[in-house]
Amino acid sequence: MYNLEDKIVVVTGGARGIGFSITQKFAKQGAISIILDLDQDAIDKAVKEIDDAGYRALGYNTDVTNNKAIKKLFNKIYDEFGKIDILVNNAGITKDGLLMKMKEEDWDKVITVNLKGTYNCTQAISRYLLKQREGVIINIASIIGIMGNAGQANYAASKGGIIALTKSTAKEFAARNIRVNSIAPGFIKTKMTDKLSDEIIDSYSKAIPLSRMGLPEDVANLCIFLASDQSSYITGQTINIDGGLIM
Amino acid sequence: MNIEQKVKEIIVEELGVEESEVTNEANFIEDLGADSLDTVELIMCFEEEFDIEIPDEEAENLVTVAKAIEFLKSELD
Ligand SMILES: NC(=O)c1ccc[n+]([C@@H]2O[C@H](COP(=O)([O-])OP(=O)(O)OC[C@H]3O[C@@H](n4cnc5c(N)ncnc54)[C@H](O)[C@@H]3O)[C@@H](O)[C@H]2O)c1
Numbered sequence: 001m002y003n004l005e006d007k008i009v010v011v012t013g014g015a016r017g018i019g020f021s022i023t024q025k026f027a028k029q030g031a032i033s034i035i036l037d038l039d040q041d042a043i044d045k046a047v048k049e050i051d052d053a054g055y056r057a058l059g060y061n062t063d064v065t066n067n068k069a070i071k072k073l074f075n076k077i078y079d080e081f082g083k084i085d086i087l088v089n090n091a092g093i094t095k096d097g098l099l100m101k102m103k104e105e106d107w108d109k110v111i112t113v114n115l116k117g118t119y120n121c122t123q124a125i126s127r128y129l130l131k132q133r134e135g136v137i138i139n140i141a142s143i144i145g146i147m148g149n150a151g152q153a154n155y156a157a158s159k160g161g162i163i164a165l166t167k168s169t170a171k172e173f174a175a176r177n178i179r180v181n182s183i184a185p186g187f188i189k190t191k192m193t194d195k196l197s198d199e200i201i202d203s204y205s206k207a208i209p210l211s212r213m214g215l216p217e218d219v220a221n222l223c224i225f226l227a228s229d230q231s232s233y234i235t236g237q238t239i240n241i242d243g244g245l246i247m
Numbered sequence: 248m249n250i251e252q253k254v255k256e257i258i259v260e261e262l263g264v265e266e267s268e269v270t271n272e273a274n275f276i277e278d279l280g281a282d283s284l285d286t287v288e289l290i291m292c293f294e295e296e297f298d299i300e301i302p303d304e305e306a307e308n309l310v311t312v313a314k315a316i317e318f319l320k321s322e323l324d
Contacts, residue, residue: 127291130284175282 002228005030008081009227010074012064012121013091015042017190018140021216022088022223027055029224034077035059036070036121037091064091064117067124074124083132086227087125089118089162090140094192099153107154114158115165122169122180130176136227137173139166139182140219143242146184159184163238170236179235181226186242188214209244250297250323254316257292261285271313289315297323 004026014023014035020042023033027050035057037043043059050057062073078084092114095106118139129135144152145159163182170180187193187204193213196204205211222241225231240246255269262279275281275289290306293299293315299322301309309315 127288130288172284175284 002029002224002230004224004228007031007085007227008034008077008083009086009088010034010036010077010084010121010125011088011090012036012117014088015039015046015059017192018185018188018216018219019088019090020046021220022090023057024050024055025217025220025224026086026227027057028053031056031086032081033057036062036064036073038063064089064120065112067120070120071124074121074128078128084125084128084135085132086136086138087121088138088140088223088227089121091117092140092142092158094152094155096151096155098151102153110154111158111161114155115161118162118165122165126173129178130173133176133178135178137169137178137180138223138226139163139180141166141182141184141238143184143186143240143246146238146240147246166238167236174235179226179231181231181234181236182238183219183222183226184238184240184242185219186214186240186245188216188219190216204245207245208242212243214241214243250320251316253296254293254319255312257296258289258312258315261289261292269312271311271316273312274310275312276310293319299323 009026009031011019011023011033013019015037023035023046027033035043035046037059038061040061043061047057047059060073062069064070093110095110097106122137139162141162142159144156145163148156166180166182173180205213219241222239258269259266262281262285264279268279273279275286290301294301297319305318309318
């Protein structure tokens with residue numbers, strides 16, 4: 001149904017959490033999943049798990065904030081496979097704190113990884129996608145980028161930025177049949193949210209109409225849909241996946 | 248291969264036009280049907296092929312085949 005057989009898919013931050021779930025799901029659809037991540041142990045583990053299950057994945061230890069290294073890597077991937085089909089910009093971090101006391105370096109770091117990292121990878125892949133006149137980019141934003149959150153000004157700004165970047169990129173690339181969309185997850189059970197206290201998780205769950213946290217697979221399923229021809233008329237959009245938390 | 252030939256070859260390949268259309272006076276956008284993305288891709292191809300950097304201010308002026316050839320010749324001499 002999704003027709004992702006032999007597609008070359010690059011997932012940043014694909015070694016863990018939501019990114020790993022995305023990597024795994026694409027591999028199960030017959031795609032070749034390529035992980036870009038910083039955590040070598042997690043990369044090795046992720047690749048092995050997919051390999052052991054009989055699917056295809058490989059990993060590169062590369063920082064999405066390094067413009068030159070990212071360009072080089074996409075070039076290498078293109079040379080090796082003769083094409084690149086799908087990019088999922090998923091690598092992201094948080095460094096929370098109230099704005100009044102937020103350290104400049106925490107602001108810079110979050111904006112650089114989340115927003116500039118997305119720009120770096122999008123730019124690096126663009127020349128190949130434009131040439132192919134085919135391809136899909138999916139950016140992982142967050143509902144925080146839409147509704148804001150006390151204590152997450154840097155993160156909210158980076159994710160709101162990703163949503164705006166998505167729209168501009170979608171407009172620039174539409175003439176070449178390249179679709180660009182973002183996904184805005186709500187509260188998803190991963191290492192990132194494991195840091196939250198039970199109290200906070202409880203209070204959030206109460207506010208969620210479907211009264212549970214989401215799972216990484218929920219996000220991965222949406223990714224598969226947005227990467228496939230099943231969504232061929234959708235571009236420039238941000239799709240919330242949050243159990244109905246914001247409507 | 249000389250620069251002029253190579254430039255014309257790149258234009259044919261990138262813009263998907265006939266060799267005969269790529270006259271010296273041809274304007275990329277008006278005569279050869281390029282859009283703004285095509286012109287950026289074209290400049291990037293020149294940069295790669297001739298291993299040079301073409302600053303944006305320069306790139307803006309390279310609107311015809313002749314202007315591109317002239318610029319690249321002067322850069323590579
Ligand atoms: N977990 C949630 O509830 C939630 C909600 C909304 C949005 N998101 C977004 O989903 C994405 C994934 O989140 P997660 O919860 O799986 O996080 P995670 O921390 O479990 O995984 C993030 C991955 O990105 C990698 N990474 C970090 N910085 C990197 C860099 N500079 N270069 C390359 N890789 C890097 C990490 O090594 C890790 O493998 C993030 O963009 C996050 O903002 C998560």
